[in-house]
Amino acid sequence: xxxxxxxxYQEVILDHSRRPRNFGELPDAAVLVHGDNPACGDEIHLAVxxxxxxxxEDIKFNGRGCAISQASASLxxxxxxxxxxxxxxxxxxxxxxxxxxxxSEAPKTLGDLRVMQGVRKFPQRVKCAMLAWRAVQQAFEQGxxxxxxxxxxx
Amino acid sequence: xxxxxxxxxxxxxxxxxxxxxxxEVRGYPLIYFDSAASSQKPRAVLEALxxxxxxxxANVHRGLHTLSGRATEAYEHARQRVAEYIGAGNPDEIIFTxxxxxxxxxxxxxxxxxxxxxxxxxxxxGMEHHSNLVPWQLLAERxxxxxxxxxxxxxxxxxxxxxxxxxxxEVKLFxxxxxxxxxxxxxxxxxxxxxxxxxxxxxxxxAAQSAGHMPLDVQEMGCDFxxxxxxxxxxxxxxGVLYGRAELLDSIPPWHGGGEMIVSVALEKSTxxxxxxxxxxxxxxxAGAIGLAAAIDYIEGIGRxxxxxxxxxxAHYAADRLSELPGTRVFGPKQExxxxxxxxxxxxxxxxxxxxxxxxxxxxxxxxxxNQPLMRRFGxxxxxxxxxxxxxxxEEIDRMMEILHYAVRFFx
Numbered sequence: 020x021x022x023x024x025x026x027x028y029q030e031v032i033l034d035h036s037r038r039p040r041n042f043g044e045l046p047d048a049a050v051l052v053h054g055d056n057p058a059c060g061d062e063i064h065l066a067v068x069x070x071x072x073x074x075x076e077d078i079k080f081n082g083r084g085c086a087i088s089q090a091s092a093s094l095x096x097x098x099x100x101x102x103x104x105x106x107x108x109x110x111x112x113x114x115x116x117x118x119x120x121x122x123s124e125a126p127k128t129l130g131d132l133r134v135m136q137g138v139r140k141f142p143q144r145v146k147c148a149m150l151a152w153r154a155v156q157q158a159f160e161q162g163x164x165x166x167x168x169x170x171x172x173x
Numbered sequence: 174x175x176x177x178x179x180x181x182x183x184x185x186x187x188x189x190x191x192x193x194x195x196x197e198v199r200g201y202p203l204i205y206f207d208s209a210a211s212s213q214k215p216r217a218v219l220e221a222l223x224x225x226x227x228x229x230x231a232n233v234h235r236g237l238h239t240l241s242g243r244a245t246e247a248y249e250h251a252r253q254r255v256a257e258y259i260g261a262g263n264p265d266e267i268i269f270t271x272x273x274x275x276x277x278x279x280x281x282x283x284x285x286x287x288x289x290x291x292x293x294x295x296x297x298x299g300m301e302h303h304s305n306l307v308p309w310q311l312l313a314e315r316x317x318x319x320x321x322x323x324x325x326x327x328x329x330x331x332x333x334x335x336x337x338x339x340x341x342x343e344v345k346l347f348x349x350x351x352x353x354x355x356x357x358x359x360x361x362x363x364x365x366x367x368x369x370x371x372x373x374x375x376x377x378x379x380a381a382q383s384a385g386h387m388p389l390d391v392q393e394m395g396c397d398f399x400x401x402x403x404x405x406x407x408x409x410x411x412x413g414v415l416y417g418r419a420e421l422l423d424s425i426p427p428w429h430g431g432g433e434m435i436v437s438v439a440l441e442k443s444t445x446x447x448x449x450x451x452x453x454x455x456x457x458x459x460a461g462a463i464g465l466a467a468a469i470d471y472i473e474g475i476g477r478x479x480x481x482x483x484x485x486x487x488a489h490y491a492a493d494r495l496s497e498l499p500g501t502r503v504f505g506p507k508q509e510x511x512x513x514x515x516x517x518x519x520x521x522x523x524x525x526x527x528x529x530x531x532x533x534x535x536x537x538x539x540x541x542x543x544n545q546p547l548m549r550r551f552g553x554x555x556x557x558x559x560x561x562x563x564x565x566x567x568e569e570i571d572r573m574m575e576i577l578h579y580a581v582r583f584f585x
Contacts, residue, residue: 020579021199024532028525033584059524059540060554083554085522086584141528 026137027144028086031094036086041096045079050161054082054154056146056170061088065154069162074103080151087135087144092151094132104159111152118148146170182479188564190215190471201534204569209354209382209513209560210538211404214468218407221467225460232456234433248459251466252449255414258469259380259399260390263419268449269462272413273381274304276400277348279415279452280377281308283428284398285346291317294343296374298360299325299550300353303543305379309348319343325550329356329505336368344374348398352382355542355558356505357488357513359383366395375421381405384414385472385562386512387481391416403461408468412461415452422448429454480563484512487561491570498577504556513560515542518577521584523557529583533576 045066055062061084070076078096083089095114099107113126118138125133138148150170157168188194191213196203205213225247231240233248249264256264270276289295295309299322312318323339324332331349340347347369352359366376377398380389385406391399398421403412417425427434427445431454436444445451472480492514495503500519518526523539530537540555541548548555559573 020583021532024529027528028583060545060548061522061524062554085524087525144524144528147524 023137023140027141029134029137031131031134032086032090035090035093039080039089039093041079041093041100042081043079044081045077048077048079049163050158051165052154052157052161053165053167054150054157054169055167056084056088056150058146058171059085061085061147061150063088063092063150063154065092065151065158067155067158072103075099075101075107078155080154084150085144085147087138087147088150091135091148094135095151095155098130098132099155107155107159111156114152115149118145182475182483184483184563185566187475190217191564192216192219194564198534198536199532204535204565204572206559206561206565206569206573207536207538208562208565209405209558211410212385212407212562213564214407214409214464215471217471218409218464218467222409222460222464225463230460233459234450244459247463247466248457251462254466254469258389258473259384259414259416260392261416262392265447265449266416266419266422268415268417268422268452269457270400270413270415271411271458272402272404273379273400274308274402274413276398276413276415277305277377277379278308279428280346280348280398280400280417281312283425283452284421285312285316285318287424287426289316289318289345292319292343293345294319294321294341296321296323296339296344296347296369298323298331298349300329300331300356300358300544300547301348301350302354302379302381303545304381305348305350305377306546323349325356325547328507329353329358331358331360331365333361333364336365340368340372340374342372344369344372346375346377348377348379350379350382352386352511353505353544353547354382354513355515355544355547355556357511357515358506359509359511362394362396370395382511382513385468385480386477386484388477397421403465403468406468407471408465409461412458412465414465417448419448422452425452427451427454431455433457475563483563484561485510487565487567487570488512488514490567491559491561491573494570494574495577498574498581500581504551512562513558515556515558517553517556518581520581523555525584526557526577526580529580530573530576533579535573535576537573 048066050067052065063082065080068077080092117125153168157166193213229243231244233245252264252267255267326332369376375397378396380401384401397418399416404410434454488510495516502517504515527537527539538558
């Protein structure tokens with residue numbers, strides 16, 4: 020077993036992929052985003068409800084995919100619930116850096132999400148980690164109704 | 174008889190011909206189980222490329238100098254070797270392309286563009302690679318053609334019992350794969366061609382997964398077109414073949430315009446060469462064709478019947494061992510199987526599994542394998558595929574099983 024793979028699949032990630040949190044339907048969702056990763060066929064359905072200030076009041080997801088995409092979605096929903104729009108966008112930027120950039124120290128604001136840092140050693144898996152985040156970004160842009168988002172821009 | 178041939182071959186010794194196989198990946202000996210995507214290249218092919226570039230390199234068919242003469246001769250010799258390799262009666266029936274995908278696009282655009290009318294039907298199957306699906310979708314959009322699909326049974330074979338009801342008079346072409354790149358199914362191509370011909374439809378065989386793995390004879394199979402790629406059969410990337418029956422090719426207008434394919438050019442109008450050069454505009458992949466001929470010589474030196482026997486044994490052994498692994502579903506037919514096995518495991522998604530396996534030097538492919546409709550048909554988003562060639566061994570499959578056991582423990 021290489022250190023890279025143990026870093027990629029940390030116990031927290033395996034746990035979230037086996038028992039994803041905030042997994043299910045959100046009947047009174049404002050936006051429903053269908054995200055897909057055509058490269059592997061993975062899909063995620065993200066339901067979002069906003070509060071009066073435009074922040075994220077509730078968020079749930081379902082779908083199927085690899086351990087990385089499922090754990091990323093699960094960790095993301097836990098982290099983003101209750102956050103303002105600005106906080107979500109800042110977190111999105113920071114998370115993207117976490118899984119792609121060579122930055123030495125991950126920002127503390129990311130908290131638990133920092134377990135995803137191992138992805139940066141596996142460039143082919145960045146799309147898996149970003150799928151749920153692309154969906155939440157789309158949810159804010161859309162504001163209401165349904166939307167689709169893909170890791171491969173058409 | 175095949176068995177006797179196979180047993181005479183020293184398969185492990187052949188590995189010595191492939192310098193790339195002698196390496197470690199992440200500290201483990203490389204196990205290359207992704208030959209269905211692209212095969213490795215023997216030294217004989219690498220040397221043929223080097224020899225061409227060091228001694229004979231020049232453009233073909235135009236220079237009057239010695240090097241151009243040599244290059245032209247080697248290029249046309251390659252065409253002759255390909256014709257012999259697939260049993261074509263005439264080298265003029267061999268068009269060099271970039272690969273199977275370009276071969277099929279050539280037929281869809283040049284033949285389809287002239288002969289297909291609104292309301293005509295192109296019959297495909299439910300197991301086609303995107304390369305034998307998307308070109309026809311584009312033709313359908315342009316010319317109002319309808320596509321029809323012969324279904325795939327649960328066991329991974331084509332539902333040939335339904336073929337007669339699909340072959341109605343509107344069907345102008347039946348295009349199908351010889352060996353499924355994700356199920357391993359070997360289709361009864363001669364039977365499919367005969368049934369299509371009986372109603373006056375043409376046939377196209379996608380031989381990408383078969384050309385380097387088993388004996389092929391276009392006249393015995395009775396097809397009108399056949400396409401394959403060099404890089405899946407020990408040749409370089411960027412070279413492939415379209416075979417077309419001579420009188421058919423004669424009737425098809427040019428595809429790409431440019432140099433090399435013309436007889437004479439005036440400002441307003443040109444006249445075109447006969448096939449195959451009519452379809453080879455511009456400077457062709459000369460070195461690629463020469464590399465393909467070297468690959469053919471190499472493969473013929475082993476014998477395709479022996480290769481088929483060896484690869485089948487590997488694939489059946491792998492399928493049997495995988496079936497014993499709890500929580501594992503193996504796709505494709507149990508009886509006849511090409512040199513690959515696709516599977517899914519409850520414990521891990523194909524992408525997690527292939528990332529994990531790579532940590533042990535095991536190269537497999539995870540995903541939809543350019544077979545999205547087929548994946549949907551079987552209710553999965555993707556599979557893990559282990560694909561084999563004559564340089565693989567039973568011991569490598571045993572090692573794969575060990576690694577898969579580690580994966581089950583790790584991910585469960």
